[in-house]
Amino acid sequence: MSATARDEALELVPGLVERVDASGRYGLVGSLCPDCGASAFPRAGCCPQCQGTPQRRVVGTAGSLYTYTVVRTRAPFGLPEPYAVGYVDLDESGLRVFGLIDPAAVDALAVGQRMEVGLDRLGVDGGGRPCLRPVFRPERMAADTGVGR
Amino acid sequence: MSTPVYVAGIGSTAFARQPERSLLDLAAEAGRRALADAGLAPSEIGLGAFANALAGKLFGDLTVGQNAFAALGMARLPVVNVENACTSGSTAFYLACLAVRAGEVECAMVIGAEKMCVPQLGLLSSGDSELDTLLGLVTPASFAMRARRHMAEFGTTAAQLAQVSVKNRRHGMLNPLAQFRTEVTVEEVLASPMIADPLTRLQSCPMADGAAALIVCSASMAKRLGARVVVRAATLSTGNYDNPQDMVRWRTDREGAYQAYEQAGIGPEDLDVVECHDAFSIAEILHYEALGLCAPGEGGRLVAAGATALGGRVPVNVSGGLLSRGHPVGATGVEQIVELTRQLRGTAGARQVPGARLGLAHCMGGDRAADTKSMTVAVLAA
Numbered sequence A: 001m002s003a004t005a006r007d008e009a010l011e012l013v014p015g016l017v018e019r020v021d022a023s024g025r026y027g028l029v030g031s032l033c034p035d036c037g038a039s040a041f042p043r044a045g046c047c048p049q050c051q052g053t054p055q056r057r058v059v060g061t062a063g064s065l066y067t068y069t070v071v072r073t074r075a076p077f078g079l080p081e082p083y084a085v086g087y088v089d090l091d092e093s094g095l096r097v098f099g100l101i102d103p104a105a106v107d108a109l110a111v112g113q114r115m116e117v118g119l120d121r122l123g124v125d126g127g128g129r130p131c132l133r134p135v136f137r138p139e140r141m142a143a144d145t146g147v148g149r
Numbered sequence B: 001m002s003t004p005v006y007v008a009g010i011g012s013t014a015f016a017r018q019p020e021r022s023l024l025d026l027a028a029e030a031g032r033r034a035l036a037d038a039g040l041a042p043s044e045i046g047l048g049a050f051a052n053a054l055a056g057k058l059f060g061d062l063t064v065g066q067n068a069f070a071a072l073g074m075a076r077l078p079v080v081n082v083e084n085a086c087t088s089g090s091t092a093f094y095l096a097c098l099a100v101r102a103g104e105v106e107c108a109m110v111i112g113a114e115k116m117c118v119p120q121l122g123l124l125s126s127g128d129s130e131l132d133t134l135l136g137l138v139t140p141a142s143f144a145m146r147a148r149r150h151m152a153e154f155g156t157t158a159a160q161l162a163q164v165s166v167k168n169r170r171h172g173m174l175n176p177l178a179q180f181r182t183e184v185t186v187e188e189v190l191a192s193p194m195i196a197d198p199l200t201r202l203q204s205c206p207m208a209d210g211a212a213a214l215i216v217c218s219a220s221m222a223k224r225l226g227a228r229v230v231v232r233a234a235t236l237s238t239g240n241y242d243n244p245q246d247m248v249r250w251r252t253d254r255e256g257a258y259q260a261y262e263q264a265g266i267g268p269e270d271l272d273v274v275e276c277h278d279a280f281s282i283a284e285i286l287h288y289e290a291l292g293l294c295a296p297g298e299g300g301r302l303v304a305a306g307a308t309a310l311g312g313r314v315p316v317n318v319s320g321g322l323l324s325r326g327h328p329v330g331a332t333g334v335e336q337i338v339e340l341t342r343q344l345r346g347t348a349g350a351r352q353v354p355g356a357r358l359g360l361a362h363c364m365g366g367d368r369a370a371d372t373k374s375m376t377v378a379v380l381a382a
């Protein structure tokens, strides 16, 4: 999908991800509490551990797949059928985060594999409009991450 | 428990698709049966706890409990409506036990009822507006991911998962109230349509309409009524939501179970019969491990060895469980305790565990941050 096509649709929940470099890599935006050190995703307005005020922080750009499943029931929110979801252990913060997995990877998933964060046009929002959702996708090899993708 | 609480009466409707019957109708039938079983008049009940999870969402109905108790001739009774997802019914039981134990009432009545086999049901999730839901987390996916991880870490096989369904369906054949009363084979379970890998349809509990009721009372009232089944523990716990969450060594499950063991002064080795929340095949395996019926990771091998079947070392879900009965959400947690009471009275018929003296009912509800939101355990003794 080209950058232009991606930009036409709006993010389902704005602010969940931010672009971390020009090659289409994204980071999940969560928070870090300066008082107790607790990380959170999504971003916490108030720290549930100590009621402190957490600061915005990219909590992960990549990690390993803790577990996953391919859902083959009727898909909610116009998601593809089937679609995959999983939990990824993020390198940067150690958080175990739930998310959608790139539909192109549905048939090639394994526990422990390397994943990175992306943002793709996937499903619809509450009003039935196509929208962007954060996804985990198999990590590209270093050679694949150059300009031009 | 410091002040003993007894089970005075039990009653259930059939668990099935019952399109012709209303929620109120189901609730009233279960309540009427429990009153008759206890030998109590409506005027003798001191508190009503009504459990239902979906009427607000499906029908826009609220405070249904007052309607149900009014239909049973208890218009002036103090009534509380309880919603705690799948543990709604067992949470209502917990509250009823608290009220009797506190000496506030001589007896309290719990009714759990659900009517969910309706076209508007849709997909069940942890909450329509939660981020995980918007990102595609449907309830079966949550347990499918636990199953996938359990297989990867412990070598649990698809056939072992299927054995849970095979066992519970075999038990369900012996329960006249169950929705599914036919045997299935491992091959049939595995060949049924895939819901969320590796869980197939026959490893997912079906929907049902149904209701269950029970009455708990003080020792003095139990003596008058001749009630012998005593509540040794009734616990309610909530998730810790720690991150990262170990999805196959379920800390909330484990701690909830051991809190109940401590309250009852028993250990897992003392149990004669267990009803647990087998919403999916993997759930029962995880609960074996959390309840200490086997070592962590050994649940698949435990069921495959037949240890949890009727006649085995520790029979689990001899009622047929959610997998055979179906899962009318608000009724399930009550029905589990009703079934234990039958077992401990020795009135469970063809599925009776011979000489059962001590039983445990375990229930879980809601999903948040890879943890459960709510968990209940009840330990009952004859």
Ligand SMILES: [Zn+2]
Binding pocket: A033, A034, A035, A036, A037, A038, A047, A048, A049, A050, A051, A052
């Ligand atoms: Zn903090």
